[in-house]
Amino acid sequence: MGRVVEKEVVTMKRSLMLFAVLLVYSSAAYPSEMPADSLAKVRASIESRYPDNYSMQKALIDDQVESYNFLEIYTPRNVPADLFEKIRDPINSRYPHNFSMQKTLIEDQVKSYEYLQTYSPSSVPPNVLQGIKSRISSKYPYNFSMQKALIEDQVKSYLDLNK
Secondary structure (H helix, E strand, C coil): CHHHHHHHHHHHHHHHHHHHHHHHHHHHHCCCCCCHHHHHHHHHHHHHHCCCCHHHHHHHHHHHHHHHHHHHHCCCCCCCHHHHHHHHHHHHHHCCCCHHHHHHHHHHHHHHHHHHHHCCCCCCCHHHHHHHHHHHHHHCCCCHHHHHHHHHHHHHHHHHHCC
16 A cells, blocks of 8 residues: 555656746746836736727737737848847837837848848849949938838839830
8 A cells, every 4th residue: 555655656756847947938938927117117008098998909909918928039040140130129129118020020021131141133134223223221220121121112113214
């Protein structure tokens, strides 16, 4: 009888140990909750815009929390870390407590950057395209959405003029 109890105790200890290990790894994989001061600012802003619309408040607050959690773990594969900081930091500064806006703008910048890395219309001479890209990227160095729009416009105009 003592051996059965001993085995159960050992099994229980192993189970608790496994649970503790899983808990540590799972908490590392998921970000912590939004800081209380940020959540309070998000709530105050939303509550002031929709004072009597509780379902709207809940939906918008949930979206802000979800966006915050996304941003805490988002690391795009195709963007160097130092460049990603230069993309992210001005957006964070401009919208410090609007995590949904941050998420939208950062994702747009990343997609635009990735697009520009392979953008090479074959009907435009390489030296012309390089000149267009250089002028625009020097004017808007870390605004890849703006670069994309302006480069595409310049390429379209070049092609229209050279039909």
